[in-house]
Amino acid sequence: MTSILLTFGYSVLCLALGLLALRILSPRGYRELVEHSAIGIASAFLLGTALLGAILTGLGLSKMLTRATVLASLLLCAFGLPLALSLARRLLGSIQQELPKWADEPISIRFLAGLLVAVIAMHGIAAYVRPPVGDAEAFYMVYPKIIAATERLTAMPGLYAAFSSIGLPAELHFAALMLLADPHAAKLFVWPVCLSAAAMLAGIGIQVGLARKANLFALVMLFSSPTFTHYISDGKVDLFAAAFGLAAFYWALSPRLARGDAFVIALIGLFAGLATVAKLSYLVAFFPPLLVLVAWRLCAECDPMMAQREKISLAATRLMQVGLWAALAWTPHFVKNAVLFSAPLAPLWGGPQDKSWLQQVWFSAETTRWIVLTYPLALVFGRYPMQGGGLSFLLIAFLPLIFLLRPSQQVWRSRLALITCAGLLAIALWVALQPSIIAPRYLLASLLLLIPLIAKATEHAWNIAERWSLLRIALFVSLIAAFLIAIYPVLPAARLAIEFARGKNIDPCALAGPHCAPLSELNREAALGDRIFMATYNGYWLRPDLLQCRDSPDDDHAIQSSPTPFESLHDRGFRFVILDKTSHRRILSRLESSSPPSWLSVEQLFDSPHLAIWRLVPESPPRKPAFTCRQLDAPMWEVVALHR
Amino acid sequence: MKRPLWLVEAALALWMGFTFILFFLVNLSPDGPIASLLPEFVLKARSFVLPFFSAPASVDQP
Numbered sequence: 001m002t003s004i005l006l007t008f009g010y011s012v013l014c015l016a017l018g019l020l021a022l023r024i025l026s027p028r029g030y031r032e033l034v035e036h037s038a039i040g041i042a043s044a045f046l047l048g049t050a051l052l053g054a055i056l057t058g059l060g061l062s063k064m065l066t067r068a069t070v071l072a073s074l075l076l077c078a079f080g081l082p083l084a085l086s087l088a089r090r091l092l093g094s095i096q097q098e099l100p101k102w103a104d105e106p107i108s109i110r111f112l113a114g115l116l117v118a119v120i121a122m123h124g125i126a127a128y129v130r131p132p133v134g135d136a137e138a139f140y141m142v143y144p145k146i147i148a149a150t151e152r153l154t155a156m157p158g159l160y161a162a163f164s165s166i167g168l169p170a171e172l173h174f175a176a177l178m179l180l181a182d183p184h185a186a187k188l189f190v191w192p193v194c195l196s197a198a199a200m201l202a203g204i205g206i207q208v209g210l211a212r213k214a215n216l217f218a219l220v221m222l223f224s225s226p227t228f229t230h231y232i233s234d235g236k237v238d239l240f241a242a243a244f245g246l247a248a249f250y251w252a253l254s255p256r257l258a259r260g261d262a263f264v265i266a267l268i269g270l271f272a273g274l275a276t277v278a279k280l281s282y283l284v285a286f287f288p289p290l291l292v293l294v295a296w297r298l299c300a301e302c303d304p305m306m307a308q309r310e311k312i313s314l315a316a317t318r319l320m321q322v323g324l325w326a327a328l329a330w331t332p333h334f335v336k337n338a339v340l341f342s343a344p345l346a347p348l349w350g351g352p353q354d355k356s357w358l359q360q361v362w363f364s365a366e367t368t369r370w371i372v373l374t375y376p377l378a379l380v381f382g383r384y385p386m387q388g389g390g391l392s393f394l395l396i397a398f399l400p401l402i403f404l405l406r407p408s409q410q411v412w413r414s415r416l417a418l419i420t421c422a423g424l425l426a427i428a429l430w431v432a433l434q435p436s437i438i439a440p441r442y443l444l445a446s447l448l449l450l451i452p453l454i455a456k457a458t459e460h461a462w463n464i465a466e467r468w469s470l471l472r473i474a475l476f477v478s479l480i481a482a483f484l485i486a487i488y489p490v491l492p493a494a495r496l497a498i499e500f501a502r503g504k505n506i507d508p509c510a511l512a513g514p515h516c517a518p519l520s521e522l523n524r525e526a527a528l529g530d531r532i533f534m535a536t537y538n539g540y541w542l543r544p545d546l547l548q549c550r551d552s553p554d555d556d557h558a559i560q561s562s563p564t565p566f567e568s569l570h571d572r573g574f575r576f577v578i579l580d581k582t583s584h585r586r587i588l589s590r591l592e593s594s595s596p597p598s599w600l601s602v603e604q605l606f607d608s609p610h611l612a613i614w615r616l617v618p619e620s621p622p623r624k625p626a627f628t629c630r631q632l633d634a635p636m637w638e639v640v641a642l643h644r
Numbered sequence: 645m646k647r648p649l650w651l652v653e654a655a656l657a658l659w660m661g662f663t664f665i666l667f668f669l670v671n672l673s674p675d676g677p678i679a680s681l682l683p684e685f686v687l688k689a690r691s692f693v694l695p696f697f698s699a700p701a702s703v704d705q706p
Binding site: 226361362363364367370371374377378380381382383384385386393396397398400401404461464465469470471473474475477478481485 | 648650653654656657659660661663664666667668670671694696697698699700701702
């Protein structure tokens with residue numbers, strides 16, 4: 001319970017910092033921002049998250065990321081608390097005003113709205129209860145664990161050292177919350193970010209003229225999209241980019257943009273920068289459509305008396321301003337990579353040599369051709385490896401309803417048409433540049449722009465259909481079915497939360513992947529600073545000292561190329577070996593086909609169809625290991641070479 | 645506003661039902677608790693539709 005309150009307090013302080021920054025940036029813009037309390041809160045929270053992240057990055061790089069400095073940073077945020085409280089009061093007032101309007105809606109709509117609130121709450125519970133799974137077990141929750149344990153930001157030891165050059169939108173917050181509370185509190189922080197993304201989508205809906213019912217349908221579509229809901233509770237950070245991206249699109253639709261409002265341009269640029277640094281793939285399928293949208297609006301909605309050349313010149317100036325603000329949002333990332341890799345522009349330019357993850361090809365040419373041919377169905381129904389879920393099936397189910405809409409007379413000036421085109425442009429760019437990668441999360445903010453048009457069409461169909469007509473029933477049943485699909489994956493987490501609330505003892509590995517139990521057992525077996533050779537991606541469950549003392553890419557190369565891999569393991573100081581039988585078959589067969597020397601016995605600590613763990617026990621070895629792991633600069637552990 | 649023809653309504657309702665069934669089938673886990681409650685032909689239908697929306701990757705997990 002304490003950790004839930006802590007995450008809540010931490011989120012409120014992020015909001016406070018964001019409000020403070022916005023007020024300093026533009027007092028007039030701030031006054032207009034807080035008029036729409038939900039949007040104001042979401043925008044300020046997201047901005048505050050980024051600002052606090054930048055402060056924590058600075059502390060991490062200075063090796064001063066301790067509980068005391070995190071608390072001091074939060075104290076700084078507390079200066080904005082009066083602003084946050086005033087905005088919260090305003091939000092409560094808006095809710096009180098809004099609720100009676102819902103009473104006029106039919107019971108089916110009220111039922112759907114109630115169900116939506118329940119689904120959102122259940123995802124919050126899952127975000128807290130569910131252990132990290134998948135990529136979060138490999139990097140996104142492991143890196144914060146190491147940062148928190150070492151009280152500093154360095155490249156992540158082991159396999160993901162080069163990957164540490166990516167943007168870190170959430171990892172520093174996770175580390176701070178791990179320092180203050182526990183990993184559950186850290187994971188829960190994604191939930192307010194998800195709420196901000198939902199608020200921003202609803203805000204976009206309002207900007208493009210969606211009424212209450214259509215916005216409800218849009219949110220149902222959002223929360224029934226597995227590619228969105230999966231990342232609320234798995235421990236990954238994709239929703240940060242989505243929330244920043246949606247915020248950028250929201251501000252790009254502001255009526256004040258056409259007037260060249262500097263505050264709006266700053267927000268567009270900042271959120272665009274934050275989204276692209278949080279997810280580099282957004283440079284391909286988010287930034288260009290955003291710039292096109294901004295440029296189009298600037299040209300189409302400016303003074304009609306203005307000459308064409310003037311319009312273009314004005315749009316170019318504004319776009320440059322957006323770019324400069326975006327570059328400002330990238331600054332903490334530049335500093336981080338300059339300090340850690342002596343390459344501020346890494347991973348795009350310079351930095352670690354291993355950039356294979358930037359040029360990924362996931363499928364064969366034939367499969368890629370098929371994937372491209374099946375767009376947009378593949379975005380919804382696709383079950384490809386590494387896809388990470390698709391969009392809501394409602395997007396395809398309700399797609400034909402757009403033919404029931406009467407086209408707007410000024411369709412090209414309608415913002416609804418504009419954002420739909422921006423979404424389609426994003427898909428076209430992605431398919432053209434990364435056809436082999438089918439992963440909606442890589443361009444989620446842009447994909448979600450397709451929702452408002454379909455939500456509007458759904459509302460229109462709902463309104464024209466009679467109460468007990470086949471169409472109305474089909475719409476209602478589809479929406480309920482979407483909810484059932486959305487709820488099903490979080491039911492185990494809800495059950496676990498109920499058991500926990502009843503005071504039952506919960507297995508720490510409940511709902512976790514196959515690595516949890518064996519790695520937890522290994523924590524009990526291994527001494528402080530023991531070296532583990534990890535032929536697995538997922539190391540989250542290991543103790544931080546073991547994670548820091550793990551194998552480096554050099555170790556991997558030396559062992560894999562050695563004619564006597566067991567001797568090499570001993571020489572490099574390894575005491576344990578973890579072998580993932582599903583993902584690291586090559587090294588498994590390499591070790592299984594070699595025999596250990598007579599002076600080295602290999603004990604099997606654990607064996608399952610997924611995983612094997614071995615302990616290496618040298619008995620009067622001919623030589624001592626050349627490497628060991630020590631705490632030279634506590635609390636950090638380092639692998640050091642021994643002079644034999 | 646004019647209500648669509650009943651034929652259009654029926655076609656739309658069928659389409660919605662079809663998309664839901666398709667989504668259900670591709671997301672159905674053959675080892676999960678729901679699959680054990682379903683008749684055999686549902687799993688056969690799943691095996692039929694899945695290849696349209698899935699294929700093995702040519703790389704390891706990045």
